[in-house]
Amino acid sequence: MLREHPDFVRVAGYSATEVIKTFDLPQKAVDILTPYWIYVGEPMDNLPFTIYAYCMADYFAGSFVPRHRSHEMSMKMQRRVEENGAQFEFRQEVDKILVKNGRVRGVRTRRGDEIACDYVICGAYPNRAYTQMIEPKSEVPEGAVKFVNGNRLNVCPVSVMLVIEGTPEENGITNYNTFSGETMDTNEIWRNSRNITEPYNFITTVCLNYAVPDCVPEGYTHLSITNLVPVDPFLNVKEEEYYDLKRRLANEMMEEYIKVGGVDFRSRIAEIEVSTPMTISHYVGAWKGSIYGYSHSMDNHVIAKKAMMAEDHFIEGLEFAGAHGVAGDGQGTQITNGRAAAKGVLDAMAKKEAAAK
Ligand SMILES: Cc1cc2nc3c(=O)[nH]c(=O)nc-3n(C[C@H](O)[C@H](O)[C@H](O)COP(=O)(O)OP(=O)(O)OC[C@H]3O[C@@H](n4cnc5c(N)ncnc54)[C@H](O)[C@@H]3O)c2cc1C
Incomplete structure (x- = not known):
């Protein structure tokens, strides 16, 4: 690393704010570079530059939008994996x-089928696996409980998904993705998004028409408005309050976007769905409802996570793949996490074979 990637090593101990400051950029440029923080879910002062740079490198390399939504990507990967047997x-x-004697011996499905196997790659969060799935419970090592307690959950989405009568331009939308809000101070945005009593002051809005023009019939607009927030304020919402809360949040978020676009499209909504962390969890x-795994912060740094991978491995034959993996959230990143899990299985198999010889 030191020889081939000295800049990577040089910035590893610093936050995104600290490194960006060294570039001496005008504030406007810093503000333009900042909004993407929301896609890794930690204020810039506490976000490791390594993670910020990894995210930004993806954007600078250009982006792709699947014609039939991200589900199409999953379906194509499924086909390829099936072709491989x-x-x-x-x-x-x-x-x-x-689990028996610290080793995986199989799984039981909800239907009651038992499938014997030596290896499991688990997509469910370690929180669920170690608290509800490992059988018998006595096979859950103390370290695993400490691991889940020591990792803070990353953000969850609150989204309003809309189909609106009229073209994007008629509805005041001129871009594929717009970040908008009152401030670009991510500490202030973080404070705001930690409660559900005041309107969100930062949103990200995507109009799919600009990437996939025929995603809705001609003359309609496909729009989603999202904020990514910590789950804590949602944990105390009572069942009888939930639908009112969803309606209020959706209305406030639409109002926030309408301030930017200048067109009140609410009377032309053809379809609307509102999702919260409860929706994702359900x-x-x-x-x-965390879609981003565990937070990447200065005191829980990706490099430390990587260095701790062997120590954070608790049950032989059990690997995890998902946003809760070391590389963190995002669709592309899940391939990195999946590859790491597959390598974990292959290494364990090779070790077993070598021991048997
Ligand atoms: C509205 C929204 C917009 C997003 N936009 C983007 C974007 O533009 N770009 C981007 O990179 N990322 C985006 N993301 C984030 C990205 O989708 C997630 O980070 C990623 O999908 C996480 O992958 P995962 O494998 O951990 O979880 P998931 O994709 O949720 O997959 C987990 C799978 O495991 C299954 N599962 C769970 N428990 C069990 C069990 N016990 N038995 C069997 N199956 C189980 C679930 O059914 C699910 O299919 C977005 C997410 C949302 C919600």
Whole structure:
């Protein structure tokens, strides 16, 4: 690393704010570089520059939007994996990971089928695996509990997804992705997004028409408005308050965007869906609705996580792949995390084979 990537090593101990300051850029340029912080979910003062740079490098390299949403990407990967001989079982929730003497011995599905195996790559969060899935519970090592308690959950999305009558231009939308808000001070945005009583002061809005013009019938606009927030304020929402809360948040977020676009499109909404951390948790089982895994912060740095990988491995044959992996969140990053999990299995198999010889 020192020989081939000296700049990587040089900035590893510093936050995004600290490194950006050294460039002596005008404030306007800093403000233009800052909004992407939301896609890694930690204020710039506490966000490791390594993670910020990794995210920005992806953007500078250019981006791709799948024609049939990101689900298309998953379907294509599934096809490729099947061509390589694997089998997919949809609608089969794994209820338990069966462990004996510190080694995986199989899984039990929600339906009750037991499948014997030596290796499991788990997409569910370690929080769920170690607290609800490992059977028997006595096989959960103390270190695993410390690991989940020591990792802070990253942000969860609150989204308003809309189909609106009229073209994007008629609805005041002129870009694929617009970040908007009252301030670019991420500490202030963080303070605001930690509560659900005041309107969100920072949102990211995507109009899919600009990437996939035929994503909706001609003359309609496809729009999503999102904020990414810590889950804590949602944990105390009562069932009877939930739908009112969703409606209020959606309305406030639309109002926030309308300030930018200048067109009040609310009377032309053809379809609307509102999602909160509860929605994500309900539909994909992500722990407390976190889509970004664990936070990357200065006191829980990706390089420290990488260095601790062997120590943070608790049950033989059990690997994890998902946003909760070392590389963190995002669709591309999941391939990196998946590859690391596959390598974990292959290394363990090679070790076992070598020991048997
Ligand atoms: C609205 C929204 C917009 C986003 N936009 C972007 C974007 O533009 N770019 C980007 O890079 N990222 C984006 N993301 C984030 C990205 O989608 C996530 O970081 C990524 O999908 C996380 O991958 P994962 O494998 O951890 O979880 P998931 O993609 O949620 O996959 C986990 C899978 O495991 C399954 N599962 C869970 N538990 C079990 C069990 N016990 N048994 C069987 N199956 C189980 C779930 O059903 C699910 O299919 C967005 C996310 C959201 C919600």
